[in-house]
Amino acid sequence: MDGQTALDTDAARPRVNNRRAGILNAAAYRFRRQGYAATTMRDIASDAGMLAGSLYYHFKSKTALLIAVHEEGVRRIADAVDSAVIAADPADPWKRLEAALAAHLNSLLDGGDYAQVVIRDLPADEPELRATLIKLRDDYEDRFRALVDALPLSNKQDAGWLRLILLGAANWSKTWYRPDGTPPAEIAAHFIRIVKNGETPGSTT
Amino acid sequence: MDGQTALDTDAARPRVNNRRAGILNAAAYRFRRQGYAATTMRDIASDAGMLAGSLYYHFKSKTALLIAVHEEGVRRIADAVDSAVIAADPADPWKRLEAALAAHLNSLLDGGDYAQVVIRDLPADEPELRATLIKLRDDYEDRFRALVDALPLSNKQDAGWLRLILLGAANWSKTWYRPDGTPPAEIAAHFIRIVKNGETPGSTT
DNA sequence: GTCTATACTCTGATAGAC
DNA sequence: GTCTATCAGAGTATAGAC
Known part of the structure; x- marks a missing residue:
């Protein structure tokens, strides 16, 4: 539908930010409700639609x-x-x-x-x-x-x-x-x- | 040495409080500095001079x-x-x-x-x-x-x-x-x- | 670039010897 | 009343498949 690949200059990082934002939203959601210590990387990953290990690519x-x-x-x-x-x-x-x-x-x-x-x-x-x-x-x-x-x-x-x-x-x-x-x-x-x-x-x- | 056993009416609990107080002090010390989540039962036990498992006799x-x-x-x-x-x-x-x-x-x-x-x-x-x-x-x-x-x-x-x-x-x-x-x-x-x-x-x- | 699988450590808690 | 031994689960983080 779109021409995403045409936008792939290495200076811009349009798609990465989407993922980052999703993870950040999930983290904020969990930290608010459970507190930092009680929140697990598995919680955040689950909300963001990925597995715990995948988070470490972004953060x-x-x-x-x-x-x-x-x-x-x-x-x-x-x-x-x-x-x-x-x-x-x-x-x-x-x-x-x-x-x-x-x-x-x-x-x-x-x-x-x-x-x-x-x-x-x-x-x-x-x-x-x-x-x-x-x-x-x-x-x-x-x-x-x-x-x-x-x-x-x-x-x-x-x-x-x-x-x-x-x-x-x-x-x-x-x-x-x-x-x-x-x-x-x-x-x-x-x-x-x-x-x-x-x-x-x-x-x- | 003492006549402790003579005091053992079930309504009183004189000796238990000594140990309890020590554990409580250790817990307060740790909770204050590390927060509840970051404090382990092993931390508290160590400060109180016993092992983790022993805490569960008191609490x-x-x-x-x-x-x-x-x-x-x-x-x-x-x-x-x-x-x-x-x-x-x-x-x-x-x-x-x-x-x-x-x-x-x-x-x-x-x-x-x-x-x-x-x-x-x-x-x-x-x-x-x-x-x-x-x-x-x-x-x-x-x-x-x-x-x-x-x-x-x-x-x-x-x-x-x-x-x-x-x-x-x-x-x-x-x-x-x-x-x-x-x-x-x-x-x-x-x-x-x-x-x-x-x-x-x-x-x- | 993204995810699966997994390693390794540490947690709270229990059971039973002493 | 305390210790030893141990459990099942959860923790962070990494290696490597795709």
Whole structure:
């Protein structure tokens, strides 16, 4: 039906990515539901429609698979947050932060498997892997640093604590969030309202 | 040497607890550092000075071991928090909450292995185990419900959100806390200050 | 390039000697 | 109460057929 073979320049790798994406999807699906340690290469291979050994053609190891899923997850959350911030009112720093937080929460709570894997506790038994994963997350969270720094706070020192409270409360929300309860955007609004009223006593009255 | 056999009423179990405690300590130590899945019964047995098979005389399974560690961990955190609340000013609900949060943070961050195991992500692959563990934690967190309900909030609806923000931020702190940084009690004070100023605009000025 | 077959190690758990 | 011996299964990874 198509002329695939005609596209086979060695610089491009169109078909390989299909396979890679399928494996990555399967890995994300399993890691999210079972956790990294409890997921077997046979599980992932089965979901991807191949046998365990075949995975090693595409990924060097189970660890490499986890890192790839994390990278993709962070990328997706970051894209969602960036889009939300761009769409938000440039003149209102609090609204911009709230938009970012809402997008962050939405990704974690209702997002796909990739986003959820990022938020799970990191495997503590492999220090090198752990360092790689933490670096990925920290780079992402830097954009929240910029957002809270832009806030008109009465005490500039509070920016750091504000970031930690907001991000911490958000990341922990996966333990109590219910799909039929308060939606992510509303959760973000509540969070922001409570910390905001404390920081800008003049602007709300 | 001793008259142990004379104490052998079936209601008491004095000698068994010694061995049990040693095994539990070893399990907590390993679970904290390696996580549940990556810890083997052989690891625990080795630390406890026995062989793997011998563990099964004291505990039915690896799962039973994890539950026992969780129970002990929750009990220790709860005791620390209760003591702190009792020692706090009965007339100042905010101070009481801050004292509880400080004790909670201190247990998680500088506490022993038991407390740290409780805060780690739960094994997702065993639904029944997960439910048991979540119930343990929820029962503990109920005391924070009482503490925030006692707060003189301008909007009583905020009590629930306040609890979620504080506990979430606290539980997430293990990912950024550094032993040589801000101590737990100060972290608690910062957290409380930021959310408090937002909720009692009249009482601080 | 992709998959089958398989190697080898380690896991949680059991049975029975002591 | 602890140990020895062992099991059946699952783990990651490789070699080589196709």
